[in-house]
Amino acid sequence: MKKLINDPENVVTEALRGMELAHGDLIRVHFDPDYIVRADAPVQGKVAIVSGGGSGHEPMHGGFVGHGMLDAACPGAVFTSPTPDQVQAATEAVDGGAGILHIVKNYTGDIANFEMAAELAGDANVRAVVINDDVAVEDSLYTAGRRGVGGTVLAEKICGAAAERGDDLDAVVALCERVNANVRSMGMALTSCTVPHAGEPTFELGEDEMEIGIGIHGEPGRHRVQLEPADQIVERLLTPIVDDLPFSQGDRTLLFVNGMGGTPQIELYIVYRAAATMLADRGITVERSLVGDWITSLEMAGTSITLLKLDDEMIDLWDAPAHTPAWRQGR
Amino acid sequence: MSVDSPQVVVFLERFAEAMSEHRRLLTRLDSPIGDADHGENMNRGMQAALPKLQGDTPSDVLKAVAMALVSKVGGAAGPLYGTGFLRASKAVEGKAVLDADDIAAALDAAFAGVAQRGKSTRGQKTMLDALGPALDAAQQAAADGSAVSDLLRRAAEAADQGKRDTVPLLAQRGRASYLGERSIGHQDPGATSTAILIACMTGDDALVATAAEDAAREDHEEEPQVDEDV
Numbered sequence: 001m002k003k004l005i006n007d008p009e010n011v012v013t014e015a016l017r018g019m020e021l022a023h024g025d026l027i028r029v030h031f032d033p034d035y036i037v038r039a040d041a042p043v044q045g046k047v048a049i050v051s052g053g054g055s056g057h058e059p060m061h062g063g064f065v066g067h068g069m070l071d072a073a074c075p076g077a078v079f080t081s082p083t084p085d086q087v088q089a090a091t092e093a094v095d096g097g098a099g100i101l102h103i104v105k106n107y108t109g110d111i112a113n114f115e116m117a118a119e120l121a122g123d124a125n126v127r128a129v130v131i132n133d134d135v136a137v138e139d140s141l142y143t144a145g146r147r148g149v150g151g152t153v154l155a156e157k158i159c160g161a162a163a164e165r166g167d168d169l170d171a172v173v174a175l176c177e178r179v180n181a182n183v184r185s186m187g188m189a190l191t192s193c194t195v196p197h198a199g200e201p202t203f204e205l206g207e208d209e210m211e212i213g214i215g216i217h218g219e220p221g222r223h224r225v226q227l228e229p230a231d232q233i234v235e236r237l238l239t240p241i242v243d244d245l246p247f248s249q250g251d252r253t254l255l256f257v258n259g260m261g262g263t264p265q266i267e268l269y270i271v272y273r274a275a276a277t278m279l280a281d282r283g284i285t286v287e288r289s290l291v292g293d294w295i296t297s298l299e300m301a302g303t304s305i306t307l308l309k310l311d312d313e314m315i316d317l318w319d320a321p322a323h324t325p326a327w328r329q330g331r
Numbered sequence: 332m333s334v335d336s337p338q339v340v341v342f343l344e345r346f347a348e349a350m351s352e353h354r355r356l357l358t359r360l361d362s363p364i365g366d367a368d369h370g371e372n373m374n375r376g377m378q379a380a381l382p383k384l385q386g387d388t389p390s391d392v393l394k395a396v397a398m399a400l401v402s403k404v405g406g407a408a409g410p411l412y413g414t415g416f417l418r419a420s421k422a423v424e425g426k427a428v429l430d431a432d433d434i435a436a437a438l439d440a441a442f443a444g445v446a447q448r449g450k451s452t453r454g455q456k457t458m459l460d461a462l463g464p465a466l467d468a469a470q471q472a473a474a475d476g477s478a479v480s481d482l483l484r485r486a487a488e489a490a491d492q493g494k495r496d497t498v499p500l501l502a503q504r505g506r507a508s509y510l511g512e513r514s515i516g517h518q519d520p521g522a523t524s525t526a527i528l529i530a531c532m533t534g535d536d537a538l539v540a541t542a543a544e545d546a547a548r549e550d551h552e553e554e555p556q557v558d559e560d561v
Binding site: 076077079080081083085107108111112113116138144147198 | 366367368372401402403404405406407409410411413414448449450503504505506508509511
């Protein structure tokens with residue numbers, strides 16, 4: 001294992017210290033239990049948005065805490081759900097009296113911990129929306145359901161803007177559900193990744209192999225195939241996405257090409273080009289775009305593609321100002 | 332056996348010891364169908380719980396272990412075990428000594444809590460597949476007018492059988508469910524730690540050792556040596 005760390009046990013704590021030192025004008029970091037809140041929290045009269053999950057997906061979620069996005073983020077250990085006491089403390093710290101939305105990715109652990117936190121947070125008016133946009137997982141009674149992946153980033157930007165402009169809790173919840181209903185994602189990996197305290201890659205991939213349909217925790221995907229040119233890989237990812245919603249001719253969309261942590265930007269733009277071309281061929285309009293490392297799996301090389309069907313309100317909120325450690329626009 | 336609060340502390344101390352001793356087994360069971368951390372997580376949680384195991388009533392002790400697990404275990408097991416212990420605690424609130432009916436009621440509440448928290452039911456390759464049979468056996472024993480020690484033994488034997496019966500099951504909850512058919516043929520780590528927990532309440536080391544066997548591994552080869560403490 002070759003990593004820029006000190007002790008594997010201190011990875012999350014030391015990174016949080018770094019964030020606190022670098023971005024003290026935007027956020028405050030609380031330790032034991034660990035959570036990040038925006039510097040002006042609680043904002044009275046505003047719906048508060050709290051998210052969280054295992055660490056290792058940076059900049060999500062901690063990098064999204066600030067004006068126009070999240071009020072709080074709860075980082076767990078690497079790839080491990082945060083605990084209810086963390087989420088409860090964060091929820092109480094940002095409660096501005098207008099209610100709290102928990103944005104939760106669909107993993108058994110995340111859901112159980114957030115639900116328990118909501119119960120423990122007694123008086124606060126907490127609602128939860130579960131994001132489950134990963135088309136690689138069959139959504140059936142026989143699985144834990146589709147995982148929450150790239151769509152989470154878009155939901156946090158759009159719903160954060162709605163809360164910031166003063167929407168009430170019912171409206172923010174409804175919007176978050178609408179984003180989730182209209183977003184689909186799928187990812188692939190060229191390499192595995194190594195969880196610091198594990199010390200070994202989570203799975204092995206040969207030089208000439210790739211894993212299609214991966215999640216964001218280094219778990220194996222839907223199937224393993226021989227490496228192909230980028231255009232073919234994009235087709236493998238985008239076809240199930242477009243067919244699933246389904247997206248159709250005339251739809252206005254946001255195309256999000258995400259890096260898994262170890263992929264250079266130059267490759268992400270090659271992916272973007274292929275995806276945009278494929279969508280244009282199908283008559284699907286891309287009105288907004290996002291390219292970069294926004295929801296990662298440590299140093300994994302690979303990409304995920306997320307497509308969101310937009311409406312006028314979502315576009316306004318997407319374009320609204322945000323000022324967080326990782327996201328700065330229009331302000 | 333009189334199940335008062337010192338006795339519940341003894342149960343849980345044994346469980347902490349068993350989680351430390353068998354953490355490699357639990358993590359190995361969690362490797363092919365989970366994320367290879369169940370043993371380490373449960374051990375960390377129970378070690379954190381040890382200094383907090385106190386209270387005037389069994390209910391207080393159960394609540395203390397619940398809160399420690401909730402804040403230290405993480406993942407799915409923390410809130411699942413935490414909810415189970417918390418509901419058991421509520422079911423026997425105010426009682427200084429638990430009789431057979433109380434223990435059956437505590438198991439009933441724990442089962443319902445875990446099922447609700449995990450949105451799960453029996454037969455989905457989870458800890459409920461050990462807890463459910465233990466509950467059935469405890470309820471039957473209570474109805475028969477059995478002594479507490481007999482009830483606990485019957486519950487432990489049923490939990491162990493339930494754990495063994497998870498091997499051929501298809502996982503339908505948790506990360507194992509993403510594997511589909513590939514989850515068949517492995518013993519569920521959560522059912523295993525639950526079988527160990529129930530066995531720890533009997534005070535019979537042989538039952539604990541049986542609960543910590545992997546029925547999917549026919550040769551019963553010994554677990555690799557446990558490293559010095561993590």
